[in-house]
Amino acid sequence: MKIQRISELQHEFSFLSATENFDAFYTRFLKSDLGKIYLAIPWKSLVEAFQIKEKAFGSKMIFSPKGRIALMFLKHYTCSSDRKLIEQLNSNIDYQFFCDIHLGFSRITNFKIVSQIRCELAEKLKIDALEKSLYKHWRPHIENKNQITVDATCYESELRYPTPQKLLWEAVDWLYRQLKKICKVLGLKMMRTKYIKWKKRYFGFSKMRRKTNKKRKPLTRALLHLLNKLIGFEKELRTSYKLECRVAYFRRVATIKKVYAQQQQYFETGVSPKNRIVSIAKSYLRPIVRGKEVKSVEFGAKVNKLQIDGISFIEHLNFNAFNEGTRLKKTIYKAQSLTKIKQK
Template sequence: MSEIQPTFGFTEFDILKKYRKSFHESELGRLHSVFPFERIAKEAGLSEQRLGRRNIFSPCAKIALMVLKAYTGFSDRQLVEHINGNIHYQMFCGVMIDPSFPITNFKIISAIRNETASRLDIDALQEMLASHWKPYLENLHVCMTNATCYESYMRFPTDMKLLWESIVWLHRHICCHCSDLDIRRPRNKYADVSTAYLSYSKKRKRKASRTRMLKRRMLKLLEKLIMQRDGIDKEYGASLRYTQDYLKRLSVIRKVLVQGKELFEGGKVSGRIVSIDRHYVRPIVRGKEAKPVEFGAKVNNIQIDGISFIEHLSFKAFNEGIRLKDCIRLQQRLMKARVRCVAADSIYANNANRKFCTKYGISTSFVRKGRAAKDERLRKVLRSELSRERATRLEGSFGTQKQHYSLSRIKARKRGTEILWIFFGIHTANAVLMIDKIKKRKNKVA
């Protein structure tokens, strides 16, 4: 047998060896080498707990799965199918799947995402990535910053849609409660309002008077449904079991009713709810021509040599202009180098920021105020260069992240998983850029 074996053209070992070699030469293999998966998994505190039928995903594999999802843009079902059939994807995650026993439960991806989101510490992980990538970065003294909105995957909200969704959900659960308790269903005007809303939604042009009339009927119906549900709970509450999601959704619907009444009477509402599923999302007025209002997470980013880091993330609107000092401090903490130049939008050019930059000798891209300095010509060239670099690299990175790394319309269903989605989308885009930076550095050394 020892004499015959060398004559075999393809043994199992040779094929696996060739696959590993091709993986390390591919972009996917180079992407894997950029991330310190073991350190990230240890910092996140991910466990070896059993997820699904077999415990095949280690803590490092769980982080790799999140990177792979951001890189490919696949849905959970598609990602599982490709992992089962693509040996490079298996090598990326550090698993080997028997073709006879593939992964059949695609929900394991969602379970891993929820577990990772519950342990995500953005500041700690960004410091780790910054220390890992710092040797390959240049111009550590230049800070560029701007804010953008990573939109959630949701329909455009209106008062009528929100009220109708609340009515449908509440009516369905009242019917379920009555069926489980074998009691008579309470009477209400659900059928009449349903017919009226269907007729209203089919019209291309809707009169304000008809909208107001139907909105009044929907508010009254929603209030009655809440009263009927509370009556059932008061009498038969011991026989019913409520999940945590049910109670949370019910509290959101109560708030929708209160806000709907205030808006109907002409009042103003703070913290307005725009989605029952994503009750944490708030309208963010951006003032853009195509999208004056956006719905999702507003993120203030800093960029160092083309690599972006999250400075502040919120689902509520905030003024990014007052966060320039925090951006500078964050970069100095990540890079352990003093910031000398700042490139930012005109919203950051307030007097407080100008005084701060002048005090610490930081050059900016802001339009000059007051008397010209002696070296105004050099300063003008520097301002122009900083503005051009910010407009091309920083603004361009937002488009790249949204178009190619699943950040265009985020399909997560919870606040934590949506933040996780944004985090891995941004840093997967960074890692692809780091591949070229590492390659250039190695070529210079060679």
């Protein structure tokens, strides 16, 4: 194949159809690794399992029902953020074939569409029905249907390692900024705090190599005191002026109140609280103790899964820690429900 530099390329204008070489590009796509994945997925049965349809009235969505499911597969295939995924989709014709879309000279600029589709599919997701559809499609290619391997793992979420100081500072910083905006809208003065002083102290503490107990305790005590003052001021504003904010705001405030109660108890007693929150943005995450040499604790969803001929199926998923040793019977029942699918 002859490679040409853009600076030396002779420009040509084609007056032929934009879809002239569609078949050639599509055939090339099917021969690629992504094309093989595309052919191995039963799109029709997945669309039926999710029960998503085109709009009966109004303008059509950019992605078809099949394309919306394909976009989620592509998200994990590329291991990229929502914004990066849309950028790659705009410039890669193979990705467009995979998502059942042809952009031509147009571009998708709204990267939030990935999040909207993810939320739509999450509401309609039924893992058991979906796995049965996939197994039914792959059944002719599975040789050892009577042999299963069981293991538990953790699907990690992207999260900085949580410490009480980091968590308290995140709560203080977020609540302070929100209250400042609210006071500006209401035309009120912001309450007097030592936010700037403890901001400098926290940044200085975070840069220390050795964070001794002598340094940790005063900082934690001060952050707890400051967070308590901010929570009280927020409650006063909410009751006096009847704030109308988004649901996400009130959820985050409720999470911060719970964080304060847990960290206050932990600071006074030294006993780790039950259902400990490790992130104000992802309040559903819990520490999962795995006992590995590299990572003793992981943060994400713990999954008990079974493997049939190299293909993994989820038996149980939970963000709270659980003992997978007690789920052997349920795992066997799950394998039987998959391998004994009635043929229509």
